[in-house]
Amino acid sequence: MRSLLCTMLFLAAPVLIAEPVLAETIFVSNEKDNQIAVVDGDSLQITNKIKVGRRPRGITLSGDGTQLYVCAGDDNRVDVVDIASGKVVHSLPSGPDPELFVLSPDGNRLYVANEDDNMVTIIDIPSRKAIGNIQVGVEPEGMGISPDGKILVNTSETTNMAHFIDTEKRAVVGNVLVDSRPRVARFSDDGKHVWVSSEIGGTVSVIDAGTRKVVKKIRFEVTGVRREAIQAVGIQMTRDGKRAFVALGPANRIAEIDTESFEVKRYFLVGQRVWNLAFSPDEKRLYTTNGISNDLSVIDLERNKVIKSIAVGGAPWGVVVKP
Amino acid sequence: MRFWPLSRRRTDLSKAKGRRRLIAALPVAGLLLVAPVAAALAQDAGGQSILIGYLGRQEDPRTPASFLEPVATDEGLQGARLALADNNSTGMFLNQSFRLVEQVLPPDGDIAAGLKALADEGVRFVVADLPGDALLAVADRPEARSMLLFNARAPDDALRNEQCRANILHTAASRRMLADALAQYLAWKKWTGWSLLIGRDPGDALYADAVRRAAKRFGGRIVAEKSWTFDTGNRRTDTGVTTIQSDIPLATQGPDYDVLVVADEAGNFGDYLDGRTWHPRPVAGTQGLIATAWSRVNEQWGGTQLQSRFEKLAGRWMLPRDYAAWLAVRSVGEAATRTSATGFDDLVAYLHSPDFELAGFKGEALSFRKWDGQMRQPILIAGPRMLVSVSPQEGFLHPVTPLDTLGDDAPESKCRFNR
Numbered sequence: 001m002r003s004l005l006c007t008m009l010f011l012a013a014p015v016l017i018a019e020p021v022l023a024e025t026i027f028v029s030n031e032k033d034n035q036i037a038v039v040d041g042d043s044l045q046i047t048n049k050i051k052v053g054r055r056p057r058g059i060t061l062s063g064d065g066t067q068l069y070v071c072a073g074d075d076n077r078v079d080v081v082d083i084a085s086g087k088v089v090h091s092l093p094s095g096p097d098p099e100l101f102v103l104s105p106d107g108n109r110l111y112v113a114n115e116d117d118n119m120v121t122i123i124d125i126p127s128r129k130a131i132g133n134i135q136v137g138v139e140p141e142g143m144g145i146s147p148d149g150k151i152l153v154n155t156s157e158t159t160n161m162a163h164f165i166d167t168e169k170r171a172v173v174g175n176v177l178v179d180s181r182p183r184v185a186r187f188s189d190d191g192k193h194v195w196v197s198s199e200i201g202g203t204v205s206v207i208d209a210g211t212r213k214v215v216k217k218i219r220f221e222v223t224g225v226r227r228e229a230i231q232a233v234g235i236q237m238t239r240d241g242k243r244a245f246v247a248l249g250p251a252n253r254i255a256e257i258d259t260e261s262f263e264v265k266r267y268f269l270v271g272q273r274v275w276n277l278a279f280s281p282d283e284k285r286l287y288t289t290n291g292i293s294n295d296l297s298v299i300d301l302e303r304n305k306v307i308k309s310i311a312v313g314g315a316p317w318g319v320v321v322k323p
Numbered sequence: 324m325r326f327w328p329l330s331r332r333r334t335d336l337s338k339a340k341g342r343r344r345l346i347a348a349l350p351v352a353g354l355l356l357v358a359p360v361a362a363a364l365a366q367d368a369g370g371q372s373i374l375i376g377y378l379g380r381q382e383d384p385r386t387p388a389s390f391l392e393p394v395a396t397d398e399g400l401q402g403a404r405l406a407l408a409d410n411n412s413t414g415m416f417l418n419q420s421f422r423l424v425e426q427v428l429p430p431d432g433d434i435a436a437g438l439k440a441l442a443d444e445g446v447r448f449v450v451a452d453l454p455g456d457a458l459l460a461v462a463d464r465p466e467a468r469s470m471l472l473f474n475a476r477a478p479d480d481a482l483r484n485e486q487c488r489a490n491i492l493h494t495a496a497s498r499r500m501l502a503d504a505l506a507q508y509l510a511w512k513k514w515t516g517w518s519l520l521i522g523r524d525p526g527d528a529l530y531a532d533a534v535r536r537a538a539k540r541f542g543g544r545i546v547a548e549k550s551w552t553f554d555t556g557n558r559r560t561d562t563g564v565t566t567i568q569s570d571i572p573l574a575t576q577g578p579d580y581d582v583l584v585v586a587d588e589a590g591n592f593g594d595y596l597d598g599r600t601w602h603p604r605p606v607a608g609t610q611g612l613i614a615t616a617w618s619r620v621n622e623q624w625g626g627t628q629l630q631s632r633f634e635k636l637a638g639r640w641m642l643p644r645d646y647a648a649w650l651a652v653r654s655v656g657e658a659a660t661r662t663s664a665t666g667f668d669d670l671v672a673y674l675h676s677p678d679f680e681l682a683g684f685k686g687e688a689l690s691f692r693k694w695d696g697q698m699r700q701p702i703l704i705a706g707p708r709m710l711v712s713v714s715p716q717e718g719f720l721h722p723v724t725p726l727d728t729l730g731d732d733a734p735e736s737k738c739r740f741n742r
Contacts, residue, residue, distance in 0.1 A: 158628075159413040160413070177417075180681075180682040
């Protein structure tokens with residue numbers, strides 16, 4: 001089997017070289033294995049597994065793309081992985097139980113949600129120090145930042161709000177009530193809207209970033225899937241701002257949404273309990289982490305088909321793609 | 324136990340804060356007395372304060388058979404206190420505040436007087452940590468007519484049927500919900516032959532009724548029924564263990580079965596059964612594999628955070644009675660958050676409306692059944708150390724929500740509210 005695969009790859013290689021090469025690397029945090037699985041975007045094979053702290057979930061690329069930041073929730077720290085060597089080089093003090101975070105657009109600050117402590121911790125990356133805390137609602141989770149870096153949005157799962165935080169003043173300047181258990185907050189690239197997913201509510205609230213009002217609530221319906229199983233989690237939007245993709249958790253689906261009409265255009269059937277998602281750099285592919293089936297689904301967005309499922313390890317949660 | 328000093332300090336702090344708020348509220352409340360709804364409110368310096376009463380009685384703590392279990396003298400109350408803190412963290416962003424008015428009476432205290440004291444303070448939401456008969460007595464008092472009571476303790480099915488009251492919402496799971504949840508899991512396992520062993524407390528007979536009903540609904544067969552007539556051993560002496568080792572085989576002798584279902588709500592003997600039964604079969608029911616609204620073994624669906632917040636506050640883990648009280652106080656908080664209202668009537672209308680949804684760390688939204696006021700919720704199937712499953716089980720279908728396969732569904736409910 002392996003030799004057959006090798007032959008196929010060998011045969012396929014010239015074709016791939018003839019086309020623009022998909023050189024991306026996919027990094028997946030495996031919550032249960034305490035590892036980051038490294039997947040080669042060409043071969044869609046695992047090339048490495050990097051050992052990190054316990055219960056890795058949130059994962060993001062450093063500003064220069066040479067490092068990974070990984071929330072190690074059970075070790076109360078953020079691990080910094082050097083991509084070239086595939087090793088943890090140091091850790092950042094994140095405060096207790098970090099789950100999700102967001103990097104400032106200048107790459108110098110990490111804003112971390114401390115789920116156990118009703119707090120957002122600000123980490124200064126160059127000095128590797130926590131430089132402040134912001135009190136938010138109960139069980140902070142999702143973190144989004146405006147393209148200019150001035151406004152941070154944090155969601156709190158039990159308070160059910162999106163907290164708008166002024167990053168200069170380090171203070172909450174607005175609160176928007178959303179449906180139950182908000183998980184992920186994502187700014188549109190033009191900075192005009194913030195999309196917030198609600199896991200128990202099963203909806204996505206689109207918030208106008210200026211007026212801080214919910215302008216649209218997107219609901220989902222999948223034939224044969226009970227309403228309670230539709231639990232919105234990860235959100236990604238294309239750079240042109242036209243399409244959004246939302247992971248629906250135990251509904252095992254990704255919803256594609258037209259951002260002008262806010263209509264759901266289609267659902268992709270992926271693995272079980274899909275948490276998060278990331279585009280390939282050319283946005284022709286979408287990778288999704290499926291926490292129960294322990295795999296990464298690859299969606300071909302040109303053909304609108306799920307083309308592959310890759311076993312990546314125990315309980316994959318976060319995913320990030322390096323060009 | 325290492326949490327004790329911390330928790331005591333926190334409790335004192337919260338009490339002090341409560342006192343300060345009360346003092347601040349007094350003059351303003353006087354001004355507001357003219358307004359009819361004002362009784363439910365007290366005005367804080369910065370916003371509106373919603374009062375939630377907690378009505379209970381001091382009692383001897385339940386002594387668990389296992390030394391690993393906490394002995395709780397504040398069961399229920401700590402759940403209400405945690406939910407209050409959660410409500411206030413959220414309220415902070417909405418200029419709403421909540422205050423818990425605790426009325427925990429002496430063992431022989433007059434419950435009706437306790438209710439009156441709450442009413443006199445302007446409390447209209449009351450978390451009732453009371454047995455069924457005391458709850459009904461309170462619910463029928465004149466003061467209770469303009470109140471909403473949360474039954475955060477009594478599992479009696481009659482309270483959800485013939486004896487239901489329009490001024491009660493039940494956050495505690497009913498016996499039928501628990502028995503149905505267990506029966507669905509046993510049916511899924513195809514462990515359908517049950518031997519029923521029933522304790523001597525009145526609640527045990529009612530639990531057995533719920534088990535018999537669940538057997539009919541989900542295809543269980545009760546192959547034998549026995550009453551527990553033995554003395555329970557002393558948990559701290561070897562003679563206790565010797566007696567129990569010879570008593571239990573006798574008590575469980577009889578036709579073969581798949582599961583020994585035990586009805587022992589107080590935990591008088593059930594924990595001694597596993598490993599000592601006549602037949603080498605598992606124990607389920609009130610001990611062994613239990614159906615419960617909450618258990619320390621659950622950390623799914625964000626449960627880690629709830630468990631850890633509770634342990635910091637209470638110095639012990641969260642018990643089902645704490646969870647029911649937490650749900651009650653959080654329900655008021657959720658209604659206030661969603662409606663931006665503080666008026667009693669607005670909040671009650673929202674609690675009863677189909678829009679009400681509470682996230683309760685069990686993977687889906689919880690809400691109140693309109694036919695009997697019961698909070699619909701998934702039920703955990705838990706072993707002594709691990710979460711085993713969660714009911715409703717896959718495949719038990721319902722036209723509205725699978726959650727309504729547990730307990731009394733609308734067509735079978737005997738509740739008729741006299742509104």
